[in-house]
Amino acid sequence: MDYLLLTDADIAHEPDSLRELVRAAEANGLDLVSQMARLRVVTYWERLIVPAFVYFFAQLYPFRWVNRPRGRTAAAAGGCVLLRREAAERAGVPEAIRQAVIDDVALARTVKRSGGRIWLGLADRVDSVRPYPRLGELWRMVSRSAYTQLHHNPLLLLVTVAGLAVVYLVPPAAVVAGVLTERPAPQAMGAAAWAVMAGTYIPMLRYYRQTLWLAPLLPLTALLYLLMTVDSAVRHHLGQGAAWKGRTYARPSAAP
Incomplete structure (x- = not known):
């Protein structure tokens, strides 16, 4: 063999x-x-x-x-x-x-x-073929290992949260702020960044044979992933460890 x-x-x-x-x-x-x-x-x-x-x-x-x-x-x-x-x-x-x-x-x-x-x-x-029909099941799938991927490092968590916010949340916020304040500059820059962001997501949507109208919703999805990552860190620091498929893994004493 x-x-x-x-x-x-x-x-x-x-x-x-x-x-x-x-x-x-x-x-x-x-x-x-x-x-x-x-x-x-x-x-x-x-x-x-x-x-x-x-x-x-x-x-x-x-x-x-x-x-x-x-x-x-x-x-x-x-x-x-x-x-x-x-x-x-x-x-x-x-x-x-x-x-x-x-x-x-x-x-x-x-x-x-x-x-x-x-x-x-x-x-x-x-x-x-495993179904994840509800948000709660998808949330657990992501949060079970999100903080582990960051090596249980609070600094990496802060950098990740800040990065997600800047890259995915600031552009739509700039568009909204530009519309409300009638300032075209932030509106245009935010829209351009939002378009680039959505464009990078299109190949993955095509791979999954999904409508391309999901691409502009990437900021919403990124916000959910940000919250899932924070939830993963909170669970770790509460000593709950990572839970998956009926098993709970003990909180490690030090970052690997």
Whole structure:
């Protein structure tokens, strides 16, 4: 057995998906090949939040940086990971990631640090059938690991919140302020920034086969993600740890 396929019970694979994963690994000398499964997008809340989940993930872990052999950025999508057995043994998997909450990212980081080559991208033949029909379920999906991704660091939390506010909330606020005060300059600058922001979101909406009218709503989605991230930090500092699928992970004593 040369490879291990790590996947979730809610992931649907096309008949040739495994063959394509192995082919990619062999052709490019990769030790870990991961594809972000296309999540279900049916309800209103799924349309509003799910494409943005991948959009923000790709900003936190840019795929090009992840795929650079000598780059420090490492990430994977746990729904679909093909792992070379020799690379797993060399990296000490699974012992090396046994306590990790975000185990897919920890796996990619461990493999890359041990000298392995990794690749992360969007999937065409792998889909998640797990439904998240209500806001509460999507909220828990994001907040369970948001603060962990920030290494439980309050300074990184402040920078992230400030960054989300400046990039996604200030432009529409400037437009509204310009209209109310009849000042064309902030209105024009805010509208231009809003248009650029929406334009960067369009490729992800197309990937999810969603209407492009969702692009101007990105500030609203970003506000929800900002609140989810803050909620994740609050839960951590209350000692509640990360809860997911009926399990609660203890609050770590120090940032990893």
